[in-house]
Amino acid sequence: MAIDPETLGQNEVQQLLTGTYQSLQNDPGRDTWVLFDMRGENLIHTYLSGPNDFVNNNIPSTNGVLLTMWRGYYRVINRANLTLNTLSKLKKTESNLNIEAQTRFLRAYAYYCLATRWDGVPLLKENTLDRVKRDRQSVVFQFVKEELEYCVNSGNLNSFQTLSGTPFFVSKEAAMALLARLSLTMEDMTTAGNLAEALINSEVFTLSDNFDNIFTSSTNSEIIFSLRNSTSEGAVNLFALFTTYDSPIRGSWFLCPSPESEQMFDNDNDLRKATSITYLASSSGDYVIMNKFRDYAPLIVARIAEMYLISAEAQGLNGINRLNELRVKRGLEPLQISSIDVYEQAVALERRKELYSEGFYFFDLVRTGKVQEKINSMSGRTDYYLPLPASEVTYNSDLLEYN
Numbered sequence: 506m507a508i509d510p511e512t513l514g515q516n517e518v519q520q521l522l523t524g525t526y527q528s529l530q531n532d533p534g535r536d537t538w539v540l541f542d543m544r545g546e547n548l549i550h551t552y553l554s555g556p557n558d559f560v561n562n563n564i565p566s567t568n569g570v571l572l573t574m575w576r577g578y579y580r581v582i583n584r585a586n587l588t589l590n591t592l593s594k595l596k597k598t599e600s601n602l603n604i605e606a607q608t609r610f611l612r613a614y615a616y617y618c619l620a621t622r623w624d625g626v627p628l629l630k631e632n633t634l635d636r637v638k639r640d641r642q643s644v645v646f647q648f649v650k651e652e653l654e655y656c657v658n659s660g661n662l663n664s665f666q667t668l669s670g671t672p673f674f675v676s677k678e679a680a681m682a683l684l685a686r687l688s689l690t691m692e693d694m695t696t697a698g699n700l701a702e703a704l705i706n707s708e709v710f711t712l713s714d715n716f717d718n719i720f721t722s723s724t725n726s727e728i729i730f731s732l733r734n735s736t737s738e739g740a741v742n743l744f745a746l747f748t749t750y751d752s753p754i755r756g757s758w759f760l761c762p763s764p765e766s767e768q769m770f771d772n773d774n775d776l777r778k779a780t781s782i783t784y785l786a787s788s789s790g791d792y793v794i795m796n797k798f799r800d801y802a803p804l805i806v807a808r809i810a811e812m813y814l815i816s817a818e819a820q821g822l823n824g825i826n827r828l829n830e831l832r833v834k835r836g837l838e839p840l841q842i843s844s845i846d847v848y849e850q851a852v853a854l855e856r857r858k859e860l861y862s863e864g865f866y867f868f869d870l871v872r873t874g875k876v877q878e879k880i881n882s883m884s885g886r887t888d889y890y891l892p893l894p895a896s897e898v899t900y901n902s903d904l905l906e907y908n
Contacts, residue, residue, distance in 0.1 A: 513591040515601075521588040522604050525611050528584050530732040530804060531739040533577030533618070536570045538743055538804060538864050539760070540622065545866035546880055547766050547857070548795065554759035562882040566895035574622065575894050578615045579629075585612035586632045599661075606661040607675040613652040614683060614806070620645040621690070621868045624890040625907055636901040638908045646691055653687065656680035665709050665729070672728040673803070678704060679730035682807040685815050690872055698819030701812040704729070705827070710809035712834040717780045719808065720797045727810060731803040743798040751787035754800050761793045769858055776836040781861045795862050805863065814856050822848050828855060835859070 513521070536559070542548045543559040550557035558564045564571060588608045592601055619626040625639040628648055656662055657680045665676040672679075681700050688697035704710065711726040718725050723733075734740050748756030762782045770778040783796040813831045817824035822845055829839035832855065842848045853873065857866055870876045871889050883889070898904050 510587060510590055513587070515595055518588065518591055518595070518601065518604055521584065521591060522608060525581060525584040525588055525608055526732065527738050528577075528581045529611055529615060530734060531577075531741060532573075532580045534570060534573040535741045535743050535746065537574045537577070537618070537622075538741070539746070539862055540574070541864050541867035541869075542862045543760070543867075544880075545870060546763050546882070547861060547866050548760045549763045551758050551761050553757065557760070560760075562880070562886075564892060566892040566898070568894075571891060572894040572896060574891075575619075575897060578619050581615040582612055582629060583632055585609075585615070586629065590631065602659075602661040603663065606656050606659060606680075609652045610656050610662075610675045610680055610683070613649045613656075616645055617649050617683070617687060620649070621871075622891050623893065627904070636903045638903045638906045640908050644908075646687065649687055650684070650691070653680050653684040657684060670724065672724070672731045673733045675730065678707070678709060679807060682729045682812060685812060686807070689815050689819060694819040697815050698824070701816040701819065704809065704812045705816065710812075712810060712813070712831065714834075716776045716835065719805075720780060720802055721799060723803055727808040728803070728805055729807040729809060731805045731807075734801050734804050736801055740801045741804060742801065743804075744800055744802075747795040747798060749785060749787065749792050749794070752785060752794075758792060758794075760795065762795050766861065767793065769854075769861075772837065774836045775858070776834075777858060777861070781858075797862055810859050814852065814859060817855075818849075818852050821845060824852075828852060831855065831859065 536543075539548060540559060543557065544562055546560070548560065550560050558568050559570070585608050589605060589612075592605050592608075595601055616626070616628070620642050624642045626645060627637040628640040628645055629637065656675075657677060662675060662677040662680060665672075665678045668674050668676055681704055685697050685700035685704070688694075688700065710729060713719050713725050713727045715725075719727050744754055745756035746760045747758065748754055749758040750756065767782055770782055772778070780796055783794050785792045785794055810831060813827045817828040817831075820827070822842070825840065825842060825848065828851065833839055840851055842851060853869070853875070856869060860866070867876075867880070870879050876883050876889055877885075893904055
């Protein structure tokens, strides 16, 4: 049954916010969380799954997962807009302003996900039944920037510490982290570096002494923002893509690490190795397992290690100390580099290892212009972004045009 916006008021706003969180967690589907690792050849399909369109970078517009992602993110935006519309009719109490800021963050994150996957997408600040055109990626990114700047500067978001150190609600620090990521994407290195440094220097978050704990515990020193992923809220069973039927948490083993990914973790001193890739010997065979997702663990949106990498990249050679701090924490020797080209390669490799299967790699290659160099299946191609879902274009052919 459709909700009549006119019947919504103060009694419903908290429920609307909760629904927006749950929609972001569940509606885009599980594949979106590792999309850029599939497209970036960090992950490959197995003989149990057969060919995977995203792994092969041969994605038809009729792909069902493609449609799930598109509609899922727009469901988030629909819920967020409904929440904001309801709030616009209510008193601007401290609580309502906080709900507004959280909602604007969640909507901004959904738009960031859409624009990094599809390039230009329709920018809907209010819900509408009209057939709409797409907005350029730069326009969408600018909107996301303005929303996140509001979240950071308005004073309406709680600090992480005020939230008792729980990462399951949007904090000011979460907005800072996403704005740092967006700034890196928009090549605003000064803002990206400053925000990343502010989060590092706040000492609210620290690099974990136990890398495995980041992915197996709901609370640790690294996570800035994550989605709870509770089974009572629907939950996303990412682990099922990677675990086998013989494992304690039974899965389908549809995706596994690529041989190149295995070689990337060839240093036994790298404390990320066993958490990222492990091996299972069973009666039915030997399996290579991507090991970060076990059971219904929280879905990590931002953590402090990414801020070290953003700072390292944004500062150029001046950021080598941040790169080395991360490396040493992960059991590796510090690097001594004087060439900017060598340094950029080192930062890129460290990002790939640290954020392995966390949904970054392919878009990292897009934004740094390295797709042709790194991705075999994209050789000679320029279609770096996903095709528009065919059924959406059939319903609204205006999607083929830009504002």
